Amino acid sequence: MPAHARERLVAAAEELFYEEGIRAVGVERLLAVSGVGRASFYRHFPSKDDLILTMLRGYDERFREWLAAAVAEAGDDPAALFDALADRFDRSALRGCASIRTMIEFVDPGHPLHRAAVAHKEAVIADLDRWLAAAGRADHAELAAQFLLLIDGAIVSALRERGAAPAQRAKRMASALLAAQA
Amino acid sequence: MPAHARERLVAAAEELFYEEGIRAVGVERLLAVSGVGRASFYRHFPSKDDLILTMLRGYDERFREWLAAAVAEAGDDPAALFDALADRFDRSALRGCASIRTMIEFVDPGHPLHRAAVAHKEAVIADLDRWLAAAGRADHAELAAQFLLLIDGAIVSALRERGAAPAQRAKRMASALLAAQA
DNA sequence: TCAAGTCGGTACCGACCAGTACCGTCTCCG
């Protein structure tokens, strides 16, 4: 557990929002899990929404770094990301991703949290596009959008199915698409 | 607007839960939109959760009938469902589907509402499987799971992108998969 | 005509929500 109150709050937010929902988790529970006092919370964050935003930024950063590492490790093969996703699904029962959850819980397109979640997805598309272009795919833009659709579809499927199956299915689909449009 | 209080409540639930979220919409708003008195609400439904469950059952029924009609209209071509989905996306700014929303807002797998939402998705897979088998696909089971992954991926994409593009993308992917595994 | 059932309106309940104010304590650093 991190030493400073702020980091403990963000860690608790990631854990609880992820496992139970954002609206469903009150400040009280965040305080109990993080061991932070009520006043300290509002010393570090003007409001609960600001904590959510900070959590989202951390999620964006770590998820994309993790994805980039997985692709790089596979010799810049973009389809390898689905293997990494399968690993992730297999190790912990995935309950959606922070971005999808935020887009659904804060459904108003103008809401700052909704916009932050959308920005994350668009950044992932941009990453995918770069990797696919670097791999020499002429159809990199379309493929990037298709890959994100597969990732999101796999995440939603993982809400129902246990284990790595949804990610493995997405990988089979991605491979077929790469072969078909080569 | 339906004459009876119960039907007005279900109609308001479908509209509000869909556009603003389930937890985000309180009983008060349901009453205001439906024009139903507070007491009448609890005469027809023991709790808010029961209204949600009723709404989900209606969604399951109507969505699957609509999907079946779209497939039948296209001469039992399962891939045609993505055209129907594109139509649906184009006409109204889709804000997720009731089932995905419920699985995310009530994330505990043991929760009755979560289970009802999962049952809907599994029923859609069963429908897809039947249509694909009837179309003579030997790989109908795998394809059915893949099609639902595409549908869910398209719905999540539609949270960000306006219009029919996500469904059209999913259709291109479905066609490629059908051709590749034929 | 009259009783039964359905209805909308409203006052109210305890519980919880996000956010504020103030407390005493601990740690760290000069």
Added chain:
DNA sequence: CGGAGACGGTACTGGTCGGTACCGACTTGA
């Protein structure tokens, strides 16, 4: 040793949550 800042604990606010109780008005059918 001493002061400053970060901290956890708690009491509190106004507002909203889901749910209950009771009211009078309306419709319906015998």
